[in-house]
Amino acid sequence: MSKKNAFYAQSGGVTAVINASACGVIEAAREYREQIGQIYAGQNGILGALREELIDVGEETVEAISALRHTPSGAFGSCRYKLKSLEENRAEYQRLIEVFKAHDIGYFFYNGGGDSADTCLKVSQLSKKMGYPIQAIHIPKTVDNDLPLTDNCPGFGSVAKYIAVSTKEAALDVASMCATSTKVFILEVMGRHAGWIAAASALAQQQQGDAPHIILLPEVAFDKARFLQKVQQTVTLHGYCVIVASEGAQYADGSFLADAGGVDAFGHKQLGGVAPTLAAMVKGELGLKYHWALADYLQRAARHIASATDVAQAYAVGYAAVEAAVAGKNAIMTTIVRGPAEQYTWSVGEAPLSQVANVEKNMPAEYISEDGFGISQAGRDYLAPLIQGEDYPPYKNGIPHYVSLKRQLVEKKLESEF
């Protein structure tokens, strides 16, 4: 049997550590030269496969691949593109098979979140449904931390660390000025459906009374009166109040706070509108001076303050995906498994893709504090290990030295275009 080539692609929103997973995949594939031939990466994710735009990873130096471990974002390009079902768009799958066949691809590694797991599952079924032999392995990645069957999702730990650190720093700033200046500070963070990122800000707390004083999760219905009461109480007690709000914070009827904000000068609804909406309430009803911040992409790109635990796990799930492939596995996702001991340990496991695709894991109720404005001890016990350790990138001239790959495309073999 001749060696099959491998295809790797990045999918969906990128993270500070998705390239660490790519590094794990590629370094493992280079270890398993006996079993795996060439490694190709999709330019801009699965679109690269559909368009036959395959980056020849073999052209990249050992040093460049190694540097992926400390380089944020998607080095091969990512995309938001979900394959329809085989029944709905058979042509897309036929195209994939054409491209895979033309380049002798037998291994499919897909690095993404829930939607991508679904795509990966569909590819894994090509053998059975369309007679093309391929093994598809999913590598988890999402800052939203909402994939099931894995202890956490690579990418999340680093955002969590960024948010905890930023909350702590901004809170010190506000605390030192509150006697004569800003009393309320609001940080809006990612998380449209699950509040994991906002919850992680609680790790900034070291003792009673520490910021953040209020966390707004999508999982807890927003009650304006209770919120304003808590803000006022906090300002009275501590002199200031720090709030961390999920972009997906919502009222009991499911409507987003962000949608309650105004429209801009052009009549467009404002994106990322939770913080200004809350600020307006605080100013309008309590008359308190406020500031707010919107971290947006800064939070998920912040490799400079990545969690060492997250980087190690991202690398490991990538590496293990290749080991699973050469062991003959198909239709699985590599996972992170938490050890049973109180002292945090982890190992890599696997889960059937059929149980992963399209399942969203929200914050469980037992991780949320009784008043709904914070997290419980169980939540803290879950989150704390994920931000442990620093993994600083190298610096050159005062800024991180991130790698740019050559991204040389393999010559096309097909005449048809997608």
Next chain:
Amino acid sequence: MSKKNAFYAQSGGVTAVINASACGVIEAAREYREQIGQIYAGQNGILGALREELIDVGEETVEAISALRHTPSGAFGSCRYKLKSLEENRAEYQRLIEVFKAHDIGYFFYNGGGDSADTCLKVSQLSKKMGYPIQAIHIPKTVDNDLPLTDNCPGFGSVAKYIAVSTKEAALDVASMCATSTKVFILEVMGRHAGWIAAASALAQQQQGDAPHIILLPEVAFDKARFLQKVQQTVTLHGYCVIVASEGAQYADGSFLADAGGVDAFGHKQLGGVAPTLAAMVKGELGLKYHWALADYLQRAARHIASATDVAQAYAVGYAAVEAAVAGKNAIMTTIVRGPAEQYTWSVGEAPLSQVANVEKNMPAEYISEDGFGISQAGRDYLAPLIQGEDYPPYKNGIPHYVSLKRQLVEKKLESEF
């Protein structure tokens, strides 16, 4: 002659390194025990002096003072409070003298920006105008980098580094997704009058075409048509466009872009409205998908990514202030002096406060690129050294281990209240 005590206070917006200056002052004062008695710090800046709320620095351990070097924000509390002139409010100065006399204070160290330099100058004149012998030394601090007669202002280098690093990271994120997602990313940064902070984002550029592609400075009149043309050109050429905008970006008539934004649901003008205003233009006129971020306090509090050069300079200007005081100086500001060689060197100097107070240093025209959307080589040569080196704080449980002082107040000696 008996030893006089020293008073130190933090003033105005805090920074990632103002406590490093405090550390320099206190460690120097402890070295000069022969000349300086007790060290008191104003609780919440000059208000602490007016209210006789003096923190007894002698109660803080050597370790705690040393940890100030890596702790952001104002450890003693800061305030926004500008003394009126002696003619306008003689009572305030009489109160200051009462408090200074009651606590035998002969040295006044004031750590702040332009307004604070003015206050410090007024205090320095108390000997001559009101017969109370005191030496007042100003220690520069402002993220705005707008003080004259010093090469740069402690606090600025660290914000500059944070903005350069964040711009680079967010740009990698946008670049990797732009084929199918966000095309335009806007980061709004501090700088209401001077564009230094926005300009520093240019340090993220390593080669032709690198982000940021457009920098909007308050010093360059905003021209909507030229801006939109440049955005479209950049997206056509590179696939995406990264914009860094000063909060003080303004039209030729001096009106702020931020004011052109909408009002929120409560009818309040939105703060920090440059980014959403630009985003609305980009979407409305070019139809491009955008994201934007507002770093707000995160940028000036970000001690986790402080510039080592900035930390060293902040400490040095604090230390030198004490040396100047024991050498009998009055009414000066310690400054940073750039060496003449191409290779960056710096030393500490001094400038007369009368030439510092109320003078604002904007970006000189020769630091701005010809098209006004970036910086020149001269600007780059000036800025680049200021972000050199990393100075990481220690971490505990995944977050920086910042110090909280005891802040024990000295017993009041006066019966009167302010």
